[in-house]
Amino acid sequence: MTIVRRESLAEQAAELLLVRIRAGEWGIGGKLPGETTLAPQLGVGRSSAREAIRILAGRGVLSTRQGAGVFVIATDISESWKVIVQRADIVAVIEARTAIEVEAAVLAAERRTSTELKDVRRALEERDRHRADIPEHVGTDMAFHRAIVLAAHSPVLLELFDGFASRSRQAMIDMLQVRGRHGDEVDQDIHGRIYEAIASHDAETSAALTRGHLNTLKELLG
Template sequence: MTMVRRESLADQAAELLLARIRDGEWEVGGKLPGETTLASQLGVGRSTAREAIRILAGRGILATRQGAGVFLITADASEGWATALQRADIVAVIEARTAIEVEAAALAAERHTSEELEALENALNERGRHRAEISEHVETDMAFHRGIVIAAHSPVLLELFDGFASRSRQAMTDMLRLRGRHGGDDDHGTHEQIYLAIASRDIEAAARLTRAHLHALQEQLS
């Protein structure tokens, strides 16, 4: 049995699982083994197997039915349509982030304390150290942006950011998978510029740089 390499990510496990599906291992409408069995067969942990199932479900190939298990819907789903829907969903999330984070950046530039600025610098440095693996990159990126919202001293914006965090995290993860790259020097440099604008209390630059960053993310999905 072919095994996923130890360093593989969930999308590699999803591709291996898809290859088995297309080889006819399960019939359309049939039930797949449970996560524990699939994890063992693929040579990955349960969480990775669960994520691989989620990836294929998002492409319309599998369906998870509460209390019943995972079922094969089709081996020939149109990846173009599924990807188009995924891109549209990510764009909607970026639009919502823009509404929250541009104003937060402007307010943070105006209102931040020295302690909050230090915490934001630490979050930026942590982001810079965790750019290799998607999940860590997304988590440290979100921590940096949350630090900006905290420094804005706006309880409503913070509530909106936290309430939206789970959806934002998933959308950013999906976006990076679609794009096929992440954590580049240009991207991190943009975040450094946003930090410096906030640190220098340049309200206009903080808002403009944040808006430009999020708009660039959206453009890359066009």
């Protein structure tokens, strides 16, 4: 019997319960055992078992019928729920990117060297050449934004950006897949305008364009 770890007991209990449902232990319409029986099977207390049932009910897998018990109404989480969770996760990533990249854009406009500006320009051109394939497009997009963070001369912002890079990359790939399109002329133009603002030492405009771009991405997921 698989026992859950100590952290996030209710969520882990819900995952274990979902695995058992997927394995066919209870089919559609099947009734789950009571909390006193189910809780020790999952290695949690009754309150965690009860919360696990609530979690799966909220995700469209279980239904609680007053006076009758808990019944299986689906063998997997609905696609709509997966999309909701995916979008919520992407929004959180975009908010974190905004906190890092808006300040980096300000500092880059103030501190960039001519060599660093050339690096930003080179990254912008590379981004333009890789619009067809989503992973390649995201990779070149991140290289463009990292070049700006480097030009900000802020070791802390660079550390935050790099520490966040892997998660940010996957979230951006997910976002473009949800959005259904990527790499259009409007998007490339915004990045070009960010470059021009940094080239002109216009900190206010570079910040506003960066914030506006990321806010637009977030709104598209609403």
